[in-house]
Structure formats: structure tokens, C-alpha cells
Amino acid sequence: MATTGADTSLMHAQSTINKLPLVRRLEAVGFRAWPASSVQYDGSWQVRLTAGHPSKRLNSVVPLDPSDHRDLEIRLAKAQRKFEAYGRLMVVRETPLASPQLIDLLRDRGWTRFEETIVMIADLVDLELPDMLDHLPSHDVGRYVDASLMVDGVDPAMKPALAEVVSSIKPPSGLFVIENDDAGPVATTLCVQDNDLAGVMSVAVSPQHRRKGLGAEILTSALRWARMRSAKTAWLQVGATNEPALALYTRFGFREAYRYCYWRPPEDV
Incomplete structure (x- = not known):
């Protein structure tokens, strides 16, 4: 039986769902392994800021729940003010835990996607x-x-x-x-x-x-x-x-x- 485009999309979505527990665990240990000096939460978003070190892993907004897409524009503006207070350019870190609605909003606003990184396990x-x-x-x-x-x-x-x-x-x-x-x-x-x-x-x-x-x-x-x-x-x-x-x-x-x-x-x- 032939596989349709809809079938392919469904299989991709199911694959993404199946790996979310692993993503959540690796993200959690990653935060502990490279800790930011300031961590604040807005819903499921983790706002990580570190005045002394420029690492993007230490200075970024990290969404942690694909279903959390309420008040996106308001929350982005709120996070922006926090980054400005630290003298940092605001960046958003996209993992499989980011909501599609947030990524669509960033793309529609002309944000640029950059620096793709692979998380590997052995x-x-x-x-x-x-x-x-x-x-x-x-x-x-x-x-x-x-x-x-x-x-x-x-x-x-x-x-x-x-x-x-x-x-x-x-x-x-x-x-x-x-x-x-x-x-x-x-x-x-x-x-x-x-x-x-x-x-x-x-x-x-x-x-x-x-x-x-x-x-x-x-x-x-x-x-x-x-x-x-x-x-x-x-x-x-x-x-x-x-x-x-x-x-x-x-x-x-x-x-x-x-x-x-x-x-x-x-x-x-």
C-alpha cells in the first residue's frame, strides 16, 4: 500500500512525540551540566541569563512544552526586557519541546534561524x-x-x-x-x-x-x-x-x- 503525504506527516509527528521524554531528560541534565546564573520561568519557558558569560546556552529562552503557546507576543516582549536589562541580544532556543505556534510566530516576524546542534547519546x-x-x-x-x-x-x-x-x-x-x-x-x-x-x-x-x-x-x-x-x-x-x-x-x-x-x-x- 502506498504511503501518502498525510501518512508521512503522521509518522513524523508520532516519532517526535515518542522521543519527547528523552528530550526532556537530556535538557534537564544539560541545564545542570552548564548552569546559568539566573533562571526564571514564564509558564514552561525557561529564561536563562548569565551576566558574565556570553554562551547562548546560558543566555536564551528555552521553551519546554510543545502545548504551551498562550500569549506568545506578550511573553516574548517580557523576555526581551529581561535580556535588555542584561545587555544581551535575545535568542530563543528551539528544541522538539518548542511549540510550533511559537516557531511560526518567530518566522513570521522575520527572526533568523541559526547554529543547528545535534544532541547525541551512546x-x-x-x-x-x-x-x-x-x-x-x-x-x-x-x-x-x-x-x-x-x-x-x-x-x-x-x-x-x-x-x-x-x-x-x-x-x-x-x-x-x-x-x-x-x-x-x-x-x-x-x-x-x-x-x-x-x-x-x-x-x-x-x-x-x-x-x-x-x-x-x-x-x-x-x-x-x-x-x-x-x-x-x-x-x-x-x-x-x-x-x-x-x-x-x-x-x-x-x-x-x-x-x-x-x-x-x-x-x-
């Missing part, structure tokens, strides 16, 4: 990993932050902001750094273990030391550490166009769970 129970850790995690936030800024090529003036975010993570965290005798820090990652879930955050390798296996090396240590602490599933976020990172994560058994993106208003708004 089973840690049966993943083949070495019995021993090549690199032990540190709990020295200052050392990790210095290394992370250096590897990412970020202005050292961002140290207080990044240190504040990392220090405010409440679940157990492993701070991993690979150092070279000559070059200093060459790779970093942060792994946050939240019950049976482990979030692998910001895997980074300095540009001049890429394609040497350092990404796989530090990711292996982070995942092994998480499994030793009884985590059963790992998750991470990666840019949809970051082909080298996607290839690395696929080798470790990561698969797509869902995607999100951001919306920003027209410049003249």
Missing part, C-alpha cells in the same frame, strides 16, 4: 574502553579553565566567567587536560556525571595538535571515568556541520537523539 555499558584511565580527572578548576581557554584560543580575560560556570556545576565533574612538555595544554574536556547519565562537554584540541588522536584519547578517558562512576549513557552536543567531531563521536557509538537551533530577531527590532 551506550556506555557495552562500549569497548581500556581498563585503565590514561588521564586522571582533575578537580582544580583554575588549572582546567586556564587550559581550556588556551586550547580554545579564547581571551584569558574570560577566566572569571568560565571559572564561575564550572564552579557552579553541582553534579560530580571530571576535568580532563592533556599537556605537552613543550606546548603545555593541548586537549581538554569536561565530563559531568548525573546519576546514570554522563555529559561530555566541550571536547577541544588545539589547532596545531589535531589529527594526532588526542580527541579520541581524552574522550576515552572521560567516558571510562563516567562508566567507573556507574553512568550507563553518555550524551554530548556537537555542531551539525562539524564533520571531524561527528566522525569521532560516531566511532564511539554516539547516535543522534535530537537537534536544536537558535532564533534571533531582525536587527531593526
Whole structure:
């Protein structure tokens, strides 16, 4: 029997509904793994703001219920005032939990969709990993932050902001750094273990030391550490166009769970 367009739409809608519990859980652990300094709610919208750090994950409106679409224009204007008070450009983060009516409104108002990100998960129970850790995690936030800024090529003036975010993570965290005798820090990652879930955050390798296996090396240590602490599933976020990172994560058994993106208003708004 042929499949009609209506059938395809129904199957897509059913697939989206079926994965919403997973999306909700991963969003919740993601908030705890990268905590904003100010979190306010408007209905099911989470308004996340952080004065010291510019990360969009820390400064965005995140709708958390597809059925919540009341008073959209009023609530957008209210959120806009909060962002203006922080000196931030307002952005809306679209996940499968955002209402279609909100996205239609943003599109009709001329907002721009940008920066698509893939949230991936992997089973840690049966993943083949070495019995021993090549690199032990540190709990020295200052050392990790210095290394992370250096590897990412970020202005050292961002140290207080990044240190504040990392220090405010409440679940157990492993701070991993690979150092070279000559070059200093060459790779970093942060792994946050939240019950049976482990979030692998910001895997980074300095540009001049890429394609040497350092990404796989530090990711292996982070995942092994998480499994030793009884985590059963790992998750991470990666840019949809970051082909080298996607290839690395696929080798470790990561698969797509869902995607999100951001919306920003027209410049003249």
C-alpha cells in the first residue's frame, strides 16, 4: 500500500512525540551540566541569563512544552526586557519541546534561524574502553579553565566567567587536560556525571595538535571515568556541520537523539 503525504506527516509527528521524554531528560541534565546564573520561568519557558558569560546556552529562552503557546507576543516582549536589562541580544532556543505556534510566530516576524546542534547519546555499558584511565580527572578548576581557554584560543580575560560556570556545576565533574612538555595544554574536556547519565562537554584540541588522536584519547578517558562512576549513557552536543567531531563521536557509538537551533530577531527590532 502506498504511503501518502498525510501518512508521512503522521509518522513524523508520532516519532517526535515518542522521543519527547528523552528530550526532556537530556535538557534537564544539560541545564545542570552548564548552569546559568539566573533562571526564571514564564509558564514552561525557561529564561536563562548569565551576566558574565556570553554562551547562548546560558543566555536564551528555552521553551519546554510543545502545548504551551498562550500569549506568545506578550511573553516574548517580557523576555526581551529581561535580556535588555542584561545587555544581551535575545535568542530563543528551539528544541522538539518548542511549540510550533511559537516557531511560526518567530518566522513570521522575520527572526533568523541559526547554529543547528545535534544532541547525541551512546551506550556506555557495552562500549569497548581500556581498563585503565590514561588521564586522571582533575578537580582544580583554575588549572582546567586556564587550559581550556588556551586550547580554545579564547581571551584569558574570560577566566572569571568560565571559572564561575564550572564552579557552579553541582553534579560530580571530571576535568580532563592533556599537556605537552613543550606546548603545555593541548586537549581538554569536561565530563559531568548525573546519576546514570554522563555529559561530555566541550571536547577541544588545539589547532596545531589535531589529527594526532588526542580527541579520541581524552574522550576515552572521560567516558571510562563516567562508566567507573556507574553512568550507563553518555550524551554530548556537537555542531551539525562539524564533520571531524561527528566522525569521532560516531566511532564511539554516539547516535543522534535530537537537534536544536537558535532564533534571533531582525536587527531593526
